Amino acid sequence: MNTPPGKGLDRRLDWRDMYGTGKLFITIRRDYSGFTGKWQDQTGSPNELWDGVRC
Template identity: 45%
Template sequence: MFRSTGSFAASIMGFALMLALAGPAAAQTIEGRFCGRLASGAEIVHAVTELRTTADGRLSGSYTFDDGGTASSGTLSELEAGEGRTRRLVWRDRYGSGTLVITFDQSLQSFRGLWGPGRSEPNARWDGRLCGTGT
């Protein structure tokens, strides 16, 4: 009996070590080209948001949106590595900078978000779905 208990304990410890080395199961990286829409002035316009997870776990990327028939672009950066599906980023483009808060679905294939200029509370739509995965 003692011998099998020892084997069981060793198995449990080995499994725990394997989990610790593998990291959390939910630590999927967020990466891709997301097609969607954002609020620009009084309009909802087409936008493409490209995101990647940096080596230190922060989100970084760029975006392009329809700006009255021409394309405007900007950058996105997460100042501190976020956790989970809701992330807070800083956007920057020719109009200024501000905050974008996005929440991804469970599969990390789409997000819904709100953005705002400067230090104002985000309240304007910004969403996206991995390009090529439906509407």
């Protein structure tokens, strides 16, 4: 089941890579200079912090 992508600056995304799958929940800064959020793997735990800034 796909998660709705969110509204405004909040996003809920599915991810997949060579190690597994999971969910990503981020909030983009109003000036689009970066984001903060959490991700989790397919087991649903742990919730790991993740953030980024524009290069």
